[in-house]
Amino acid sequence: MRVLSGIQPTGRPHWGNYFGAIRQYIALQNNEQAFYFVANLHALTSIRDRALMQQYTLDAAIDLLALGLDPNQATLFVQSDVPEVSELCWLLLSGTSMGLLERCVSYKDKVDKGLATVAGLFTYPVLQAADILAYDSDLVPVGQDQAQHIEVTRDIAQSFNHQFGEVFVIPKAYVLPTAAKVPGLDGEKMSKSYNNHIEIFESPKEMRKKVMRIATDSRPMDQAKEPDGDLLYDLYSLFVDEPSRDELAAKYRRGGFGYGEVKKQLADAAEAYFTQAHERRQKLVANPDEVRQILAAGAAKARAKAAQVLARAQDACGVTLNWTR
Ligand code: TYM
Secondary structure (H helix, E strand, O other): OEEEEEEOOOOOOEHHHHHHHHHHHHHHOOOOEEEEEEOHHHHOOOOOOHHHHHHHHHHHHHHHHHOOOOOOOOEEEEHHHOHHHHHHHHHHHOOOOHHHHHOOHHHHHHHHOOOOOOHHHHOHHHHHHHHHHOOOOOEEEOOHHHHHHHHHHHHHHHHHHHHHOOOOOOOEEEOOHHHOOOEOOOOOEOOHHHOOOOEOOOOHHHHHHHHHOOOOOOOOOOOOOOOOOOHHHHHHHHHOOHHHHHHHHHHHHHOOOOHHHHHHHHHHHHHHHHHHHHHHHHHHHOOHHHHHHHHHHHHHHHHHHHHHHHHHHHHHHOOOOOOOO
16 A cells, blocks of 8 residues: 655644654555655745755754654655656646635635745645655545645546546555644644744744743642543644543542643653654654755656656546557
């Protein structure tokens, strides 16, 4: 089975990216044919600075490797290194209805937030569909916010197949219910654009400062509380095993604790959780050429696959002279 997913290099990854998606990338890389990429073409709708784009792209690859992505198991590459995807995107765009894209929540959200309404933002889900379809992907691990884009991909693929024959594999989203929507400091979805995020690779000191800012209610110290749905408890649960989670749940139900104490526990758990990744990252930063080699090898492998699928799609809709029927 082919697993595929992408992450935008729009800044450093945060806890939401990790638990919502990256952790699943790594869990799936052993048994499946996994393709993961840095979506720099998607990021071009918001990053308009050459040096920053280059830096963030390399950083994103380094971060994924540091977090446990193994280039001997998974194929890691940069989106723009596979130009077949952009070409496939046009084939898909030509048949995508405006209505389908107008209904996309992420576009509407961005417009509401005042982001420039460039055409690339509107057609963003079609490039995402090309990303997925170009590699015959079966499963796409993502957070809940991307689930609609996978639905759009399925719609686009089904409609193309309906018109031109069985060209594309119809993919499925893989959304882990326990981490589908990781909350940020204010309880809303953790997101760079809401500025409520905690980055995986910020210094432990900075991370602690942010944890201390997490919004809590005004419950008095001695009062018991139901843990489920509590922001601190939910975040803590992401980092620890079941016994530690149950222990905190029992503490909540007994009462007699302060949120400051739980925040400290959360910061300790988060720091311990990412210690190894921090160490691996330092080594990778010192060897950017090694990372570039991994990306080049990944791109060659990804391109070979995308070229096959593009040729199939071109043949099906008759935009090549090398047609097979
Ligand atoms: P991006 O870069 O915004 O996010 C990367 C991944 O992180 C997940 N995520 C979250 N999951 C749970 N809780 C959160 N608070 C949270 N915040 C982010 C996202 O769901 C995503 O899985 N359009 C994609 C990039 C992309 C892509 C693709 C993904 C381009 N082409 C093809 C899959 C397949 C994006 O902007 O992700």
